[in-house]
Amino acid sequence: MRGVIVAIMCGVAINVAVAAPAAADDGARCNRWTRWCKVTSHARGADRDAGVTNRSPSPTQKPSRRYAGNDRVRDARKKFSAAMIAYDRRLARYNRCVLSFNPSANPAGCGNMPTAPNPPQFRTDRFARPGSQPVTAGQAAAIAVARLQLPTIAPGIGPAPDVNPWKMAAVGYPLWLWADGPTHVGPISDSVAGLSVSLDAEVSSLTFRMGDGHTVTCAGSGTPWATAVQPGTKSPSCGYSYAKPSLPSDAYTVAAIAHWAVTWTSNGQSGVINVPAVDTTELPVGELQVLVR
Amino acid sequence: MSVGAAVACCALAAACTSEPVPSSAPSPIRAATTPTETQIERQMRLDYQAAEKAYRANIVEQDRLARAGGVRRATPGLKSTAESEYLSATIASLAYIKRKGWHGTGSTTILGVEHIGWQEKRVRIMSCEDGSGLRLFDESGKDVTPKGDSQFVQSLSVVQRDDRWKVSTFDSKSVKVFEGEPCAA
Numbered sequence: 001m002r003g004v005i006v007a008i009m010c011g012v013a014i015n016v017a018v019a020a021p022a023a024a025d026d027g028a029r030c031n032r033w034t035r036w037c038k039v040t041s042h043a044r045g046a047d048r049d050a051g052v053t054n055r056s057p058s059p060t061q062k063p064s065r066r067y068a069g070n071d072r073v074r075d076a077r078k079k080f081s082a083a084m085i086a087y088d089r090r091l092a093r094y095n096r097c098v099l100s101f102n103p104s105a106n107p108a109g110c111g112n113m114p115t116a117p118n119p120p121q122f123r124t125d126r127f128a129r130p131g132s133q134p135v136t137a138g139q140a141a142a143i144a145v146a147r148l149q150l151p152t153i154a155p156g157i158g159p160a161p162d163v164n165p166w167k168m169a170a171v172g173y174p175l176w177l178w179a180d181g182p183t184h185v186g187p188i189s190d191s192v193a194g195l196s197v198s199l200d201a202e203v204s205s206l207t208f209r210m211g212d213g214h215t216v217t218c219a220g221s222g223t224p225w226a227t228a229v230q231p232g233t234k235s236p237s238c239g240y241s242y243a244k245p246s247l248p249s250d251a252y253t254v255a256a257i258a259h260w261a262v263t264w265t266s267n268g269q270s271g272v273i274n275v276p277a278v279d280t281t282e283l284p285v286g287e288l289q290v291l292v293r
Numbered sequence: 294m295s296v297g298a299a300v301a302c303c304a305l306a307a308a309c310t311s312e313p314v315p316s317s318a319p320s321p322i323r324a325a326t327t328p329t330e331t332q333i334e335r336q337m338r339l340d341y342q343a344a345e346k347a348y349r350a351n352i353v354e355q356d357r358l359a360r361a362g363g364v365r366r367a368t369p370g371l372k373s374t375a376e377s378e379y380l381s382a383t384i385a386s387l388a389y390i391k392r393k394g395w396h397g398t399g400s401t402t403i404l405g406v407e408h409i410g411w412q413e414k415r416v417r418i419m420s421c422e423d424g425s426g427l428r429l430f431d432e433s434g435k436d437v438t439p440k441g442d443s444q445f446v447q448s449l450s451v452v453q454r455d456d457r458w459k460v461s462t463f464d465s466k467s468v469k470v471f472e473g474e475p476c477a478a
Contacts, residue, residue, distance in 0.1 A: 029378070030465035031386040032401060032424025033359045035441035037465065038382070085448050085464055088409050092419065092475035138412055204331060219331070261333070271412025272333055 076120035077134065083117035084139055087146075090114035098276040102209055103253035110278065116146035119193035138271065140192035141264035144199055145273045147190060148262065155208060155256035155281045156180030158225025168284040171242050176235035178222025179203050179258055197266040201275070204261040206238060211252030211283065216240045221258075247286040255280045337411045340458075344416045344451035345406050347374045347458040352401050352422070355383055359397035359427070363390030376459040379449070390429065395437060399426040407476040414453040421468075421476040422447055442467035446474050 030037040097110035120134045135143070156178035161168045169175060186200035203221040210216060218238030225235070246252040260275040351374035358364050358371075364387050367380060375383060390397065404421035411417075424443040431437045450462040471477035 028465050028467075029382055029463055030442065030445050030447075030467065031382060032422055032443055032445060033355070033397060033427055033429065034386040034389055035424075035439040035443060036386060037442070037467070081464060085466065088417070088419065088448060089446070089475060092407050092409060093473075096475060138410060138415070138417070141412075142410065204334065261331075263333075269412060271410070271415075272337065273410060 080117060080120045080135065080139075084142070087114060087116055087142075091146075095274075095276055098257060098278045099207075101255055101257060101278045103211065103255050103280050113146070113275075116143045119143060135193045135195065137195060137197075137266040137269040140195040140197050140266050141199075141271060141273065143192045144190040144197040144266075145262050145264065145275060148185070148188075148199060148201065148275075150185060150201060150260055150275060150277060151182045152279055153183070153203065153206075153256060153258035153277055154180040154279045155254050156222065156224055157254065157281065157283060158229075159227075161284055163227075166286060166288075168247060168286040169242065171245050171285060171287045174232060174234040174239050174241050176223060176225035176229070177206070177208050177216060177218065177238045177240060177256075178224045178235075179206055179256065180224070183221040183258075195266050197264055199262055199264050201260050201262040203258050204274075205259045207257040207259070208238075208240065209255040209257070210240055210242070211246070211254050212242060212244055212285075214240070242285045245286045247284055251282040251284040253280050254283050340411060340414075340416055340453070341408045341418070343453075343458045344418060348406070348418065348420065348449060348451060348460050349403065350374050351383075351460055352403060355387070356397075356400050356427075358387050359390055359429075360399075362394070362396040363387040363392075365391055373457055374459055375461075376452070376454065377461045379460045379463050382463075393437075394432045395429045398428045398430070402426065404471050405476045409448070416451050418449050418451060419474075419476045420447045420449060421445075421471045421474055423471070444468050444471065446471075446476060 028037040091114050094110055094114055097106070101110060119139070156176075157169070158176045158178075159169075183203040184201070186198075186202075188199050190197045190199065205220065206218050206222055208216040208218075216238065220237060222238035223235055242252075255278055257276055257278045260277060262273045262275055264271055264273060351371065354368065354370040354374065358368065364384070367375075367384055371380060371383060402423040404423060406421075407419040409417040409419050422445045424445070427438070427443065428436060429438045445465045445467055448464045448466075449460050451458050452461045453459075468474060
């Protein structure tokens with residue numbers, strides 16, 4: 001891809017020698033056929049030609065004050081865009097870990113949710129025109145959701161083992177499963193780089209990894225068990241019966257994965273960001289021996 | 294149920310008293326243990342499917358055109374699946390191949406596509422594109438494949454225009470290996 005490419009920028013013809021393909025970095029746009037990577041921060045005007053790896057001003061050209069200011073804005077946006085891409089990657093990896101979380105295979109857990117990057121800070125009048133905000137509504141929403149402190153959802157399992165003399169759940173007994181904790185947060189408002197973001201979070205579904213190799217997925221947040229429930233009654237919304245005991249050797253580690261659906265609205269746009277969260281509990285499960293006289 | 298079993302059940306539930314058991318079980322909300330897709334979840338799933346389909350179709354069309362020697366202008370196949378800067382960048386590369394008189398061989402391998410974010414009429418996806426099997430040849434048959442990175446993690450915005458989904462904007466990162474990238478799983 002060696003050659004001389006003529007780019008017309010700001011009405012001035014500038015010769016840019018493309019020595020070698022640039023290594024792609026965050027903020028680049030690459031094509032796998034030609035292996036060009038166009039770094040976007042210095043690109044000005046329309047794309048008049050192909051193969052421009054990095055359109056930088058010629059050494060003799062002094063950038064005007066106006067463009068110097070614009071370059072700073074572009075650079076900041078580029079850095080922020082790159083940071084958001086990196087954040088997306090970390091978040092996708094984290095979400096994948098949570099969604100596939102298996103306590104026996106991954107006892108160390110998934111760590112903390114990644115921290116979102118800070119948006120660029122500029123004078124707000126620079127972004128007065130519509131569509132010229134330093135961040136997009138989607139980016140603002142992603143940052144606001146990352147800042148959102150969602151409550152912990154513990155696995156709710158009833159009847160709890162400690163309400164019976166054997167301090168265990170029984171094989172074959174219908175257990176009720178639910179999200180033990182607040183399942184709705186909002187609506188709340190946040191402001192990101194001058195953009196107002198409204199958030200409303202709700203647990204849309206639950207996934208329980210029961211510790212015996214089985215997984216139960218339920219819509220909503222389940223129905224809490226209460227002492228008034230008739231013994232042996234199945235949960236109307238989310239339940240499970242163990243087929244094998246965990247005792248006498250150990251207890252099952254039950255993981256509850258809460259699927260938060262965070263609905264956001266900002267700058268006339270809206271969307272949903274899914275935030276999974278996991279918590280675990282130990283559940284001893286044994287067999288009851290029935291004596292009939 | 295035998296008497297013994299009933300006693301066991303009562304003990305488990307800690308609910309056996311001499312008083313009648315009030316029937317105050319919570320009212321059924323949804324069918325037990327059946328995952329129910331909400332309307333918004335369904336919309337998200339369909340949008341992601343349509344966006345990914347458009348993106349994959351665009352890659353297939355790009356590969357076909359590169360193998361055929363490039364093009365100077367967008368074909369209907371490209372225009373129906375891409376727009377804006379993504380389409381411009383695609384045409385720029387294909388026009389360069391055309392101008393040089395080259396033609397390509399091979400096909401892009403998409404290792405996987407990860408769904409990153411959704412909003413109405415716009416989704417973001419991340420794709421692991423492996424172009425290491427792509428080659429460019431000049432008119433004499435000489436391999437002129439440019440040196441440089443050929444494996445990219447692409448972060449793409451796909452937007453809905455009327456009834457079509459189109460790849461609109463993108464950012465790339467070159468990788469030596471895809472291992473550990475969310476889209477590689």
